[in-house]
Amino acid sequence: MKLNDEEQEILAGKCGPVPQLALQHQIKVGDFFGAKDFVPVTQAHIMADTESLGDAGVRWLEGLAAAVAGQRRVRIPTITDPRGTDFSKSEFLGQTSAMLDLERRAIAAFVKLGVVMTDTCINYQTIQAPTRNEHVAFGDTGVVIYSNSVCGAYSNFEGGPSALSAGITGRTPRYGFHLPEQRRATLHVRVDFTPTSLNEWGALGGVIGRIAGNYWAVPAIEGIEAAPGSDQLKHFGAAMASFGSIALFHLAGITPEAYRLADVAAPGLPSHRVTRADIDALQQSYRKDDKVDVVVFSAPQLSLYELRELAALCAGRQFVVPLLAVTSPQVKPDSDRMGYTASIEAAGGTVFSGMCFYQSYAREIAEAKGWKRLATNSAKLVNILGGYGYQPMLGSMQACVDAAVSGRLA
Amino acid sequence: MNAKPRVFRARQGMGRAVRGSALVAHDGFSARYDLDRIAGIFSRPAHKLAGQSYVGKILVLDTAKGGVATAWMLHEMQSRGIVPLALVLNSVNPILAQGAALGDVTMLAGFDEDITAAVPNGAEVEVDPQTGTLTVLN
Numbered sequence: 001m002k003l004n005d006e007e008q009e010i011l012a013g014k015c016g017p018v019p020q021l022a023l024q025h026q027i028k029v030g031d032f033f034g035a036k037d038f039v040p041v042t043q044a045h046i047m048a049d050t051e052s053l054g055d056a057g058v059r060w061l062e063g064l065a066a067a068v069a070g071q072r073r074v075r076i077p078t079i080t081d082p083r084g085t086d087f088s089k090s091e092f093l094g095q096t097s098a099m100l101d102l103e104r105r106a107i108a109a110f111v112k113l114g115v116v117m118t119d120t121c122i123n124y125q126t127i128q129a130p131t132r133n134e135h136v137a138f139g140d141t142g143v144v145i146y147s148n149s150v151c152g153a154y155s156n157f158e159g160g161p162s163a164l165s166a167g168i169t170g171r172t173p174r175y176g177f178h179l180p181e182q183r184r185a186t187l188h189v190r191v192d193f194t195p196t197s198l199n200e201w202g203a204l205g206g207v208i209g210r211i212a213g214n215y216w217a218v219p220a221i222e223g224i225e226a227a228p229g230s231d232q233l234k235h236f237g238a239a240m241a242s243f244g245s246i247a248l249f250h251l252a253g254i255t256p257e258a259y260r261l262a263d264v265a266a267p268g269l270p271s272h273r274v275t276r277a278d279i280d281a282l283q284q285s286y287r288k289d290d291k292v293d294v295v296v297f298s299a300p301q302l303s304l305y306e307l308r309e310l311a312a313l314c315a316g317r318q319f320v321v322p323l324l325a326v327t328s329p330q331v332k333p334d335s336d337r338m339g340y341t342a343s344i345e346a347a348g349g350t351v352f353s354g355m356c357f358y359q360s361y362a363r364e365i366a367e368a369k370g371w372k373r374l375a376t377n378s379a380k381l382v383n384i385l386g387g388y389g390y391q392p393m394l395g396s397m398q399a400c401v402d403a404a405v406s407g408r409l410a
Numbered sequence: 411m412n413a414k415p416r417v418f419r420a421r422q423g424m425g426r427a428v429r430g431s432a433l434v435a436h437d438g439f440s441a442r443y444d445l446d447r448i449a450g451i452f453s454r455p456a457h458k459l460a461g462q463s464y465v466g467k468i469l470v471l472d473t474a475k476g477g478v479a480t481a482w483m484l485h486e487m488q489s490r491g492i493v494p495l496a497l498v499l500n501s502v503n504p505i506l507a508q509g510a511a512l513g514d515v516t517m518l519a520g521f522d523e524d525i526t527a528a529v530p531n532g533a534e535v536e537v538d539p540q541t542g543t544l545t546v547l548n
Contacts, residue, residue: 028511029504032424052442052479054486060512141477159481159508176504214473215503245438245475245503359479363446384476387443387454 001030001173002037010169016071018064018113022165029162030173039154039174043130044074044167045123045138046115047081048160049359050102057160058106064164065112073114078167079127080110081140082301082328082356083119089352094368099361115167119354120328121300124151125230127330132256135178137166141247142238142300142380148248150233152256154178157215157247176216177247183257185220185250185265187212193276194225197396198306201232202239202379203279209244211272220250220258220265227254231303238300239379283394286382287409294371295319295404297397298326298357299381304334307351310397311340319348319404322369326352349404357381362388375403416546418528420498421520423539424507428516429547430495433467434531435459436524439499439506440476441483450492468496468537470529474503481505484513496537498544500525518544 003011011027013020026038050058064072084103085095107117118127121140124147130136132152138144139158147153156176158166166172176182189208195201212219219240228236228251240246250258250265258264297310302325310325325344327335332353335341341351357365358381366372366389374385375393377400382392395409403409435458438444446453450465474480487493496516497506510517516537521528525544529535534547 025508025511028424029507032422032507032511033504034422047478048482049479052482052486054482054489056486056489057482060485139478156504157478159478159505161481161485161512162504162508214501216501242476245473247503358442384443386456387445389453 001027001035007038016067018067018072019168022168025161025165026169026173030175033173033175035173035175037174038171039135039178040171041135041137041166042076043128043136044076044078044158044163045081045140045143046078046160046163046167047139048106049082049084050099050106051084051359051361052160053106055102058102058109061106061109065109072112074167075170076167077116078114078164079116079118079123081121082359083354084360086352086355089350092350093360093365095361095364113164118329120330121356122234122303122328125303126328137163137172139163141241142234144247145237145241145249146234148177149237149250149255183218183248185218185269187217187219188265188269188271189219189221189274190271191221191223191274195279198231198235199283199377199379199394199396200279201228202235203282203394204274205236205239206243206379206383207274207278207282209240209242209246212244212246215245215247217244217246218248218250219246220252220261222252222261224251224254231306234300235379239383242380242383286393288391289373290408291373292321292375292393292403292407292409293373294321294369295323295375295400296357296381297377297400298324299378299384301356302327302331304331307331307335307340308338310401311343313398313401314344314347314349317347317401317405320407321404323349323401323404324352324357325349326355326357329354358384358388362390366390375400375409418521418523418525418544420518420542420544423518423542424510425514425516425539427536427538427540428468428496429534429536430466430468432470432529432531432533432535433459433462433464434470434526434529436472436526438473438475439469439471439497440474440480441487442479443476447483447487447492464494465492466495468498468535469494470498470526472526473499473501474506478505481509481512484509484515488513488515498525498537518542
């Protein structure tokens with residue numbers, strides 16, 4: 001990679017060992033992908049739950065945080081994805097003191113590094129959405145695909161070590177979706193219906209993600225009739241990223257780079273058609289049983305509007321199985337203030353803040369609580385939890401709330 | 411008479427040269443979605459390698475799947491020695507490259523042929539990122 005004078009100084013250790021280590025890591029990745037140089041970034045977002053980090057990752061962070069003050073802090077606003085717990089409700093989840101100790105150590109290290117502990121995967125709804133053409137280093141696949149596709153920002157998937165490195169150096173290797181030519185569509189998808197519920201939007205994203213198949217694929221999608229809302233595109237993108245590792249999509253006439261299909265798609269691209277039957281088939285493929293042990297709304301964290309809808313569905317109900325709703329620390333106080341939390345919890349549910357279900361030792365939670373059959377309206381969550389030993393099922397928010405009342409998903 | 415080793419060239423490589431047994435499937439890879447990292451096995455029921463141990467194996471798979479956790483998890487797996495010897499894929503995403511860089515896991519990606527069809531499951535292979543080659547030794 002071509003390095004400017006400042007980057008050469010960082011690499012030589014003149015800014016201290018932490019920026020040096022961060023730049024070395026970035027060069028290794030940049031060289032792998034053939035990046036010619038670095039691009040300055042304005043924000044970074046770090047995924048770093050301690051189930052992923054383990055003790056080794058936390059020790060790595062603590063090593064960085066032990067550097068002398070003045071040589072260890074991030075240069076740009078750098079925020080965090082959900083943590084691995086909501087400390088106020090960890091006992092309910094059956095989390096151990098060892099898990100919580102690891103969380104506390106990771107948080108202490110991040111704070112020393114100057115990272116702002118926002119603990120959210122919906123920062124584009126709650127903290128600050130990036131703007132069109134803004135280069136950022138974001139580190140949750142749902143955040144990246146939303147920022148690239150809906151906001152028109154430029155980001156690759158930046159895993160925790162790389163996002164932190166970008167925060168420390170203020171730059172990232174210029175490859176992938178930082179390059180305009182990489183953002184052109186590589187396949188065309190015609191959809192013959194427009195979803196209405198969030199689980200359908202997620203299922204549609206999942207189907208398109210499977211078709212597209214890998215990170216470098218960019219689907220250009222036609223056939224969506226009305227402009228979707230932020231929550232709908234949140235579930236759509238998060239599922240597409242989860243099922244296909246996709247980082248960018250274009251919706252013709254809707255997303256900013258695809259005012260017209262021809263703006264992003266050359267003629268003759270591989271073409272696919274997605275029907276309602278495909279969406280139904282994906283949802284049905286997870287329905288092995290109708291009995292439910294737990295209902296979870298998470299992945300991505302719920303917006304205030306989702307909590308409002310959930311609270312209305314919970315009013316006057318009484319749950320026989322646990323119902324968990326997970327939101328961000330920014331949304332939770334408003335949910336409390338508006339009475340949404342009280343409505344959900346009066347029915348027997350629990351509202352969590354600052355974590356995400358699958359990033360919170362989901363396997364150990366299953367063992368501690370005896371949960372296996374899990375109902376959710378998140379297509380992303382059903383895609384992830386199979387590997388954690390769950391039997392996840394996908395349904396509408398209404399159907400999931402009904403399942404919490406009856407113990408069965410209709 | 412021994413057959414001549416077959417050599418496949420990759421466009422992208424990282425890490426040190428290693429030699430070992432190939433575990434092959436035309437399926438994706440995500441440390442979070444696919445693995446029981448404590449037991450060291452593929453655990454997602456739908457994965458073509460479900461139930462099989464990945465420890466010390468040279469995994470030959472199609473592409474990177476899923477989220478960003480693999481960027482940390484390879485490092486964590488390496489710290490416990492419950493880790494693949496190398497990752498060989500038709501294509502990777504940034505997360506897998508970032509994870510291999512932090513976790514010091516050998517990786518090759520970007521072949522002209524479908525590498526999951528070219529390498530027999532269980533074959534002894536050598537992976538050399540410096541020359542960008544995968545050699546099937548038997």
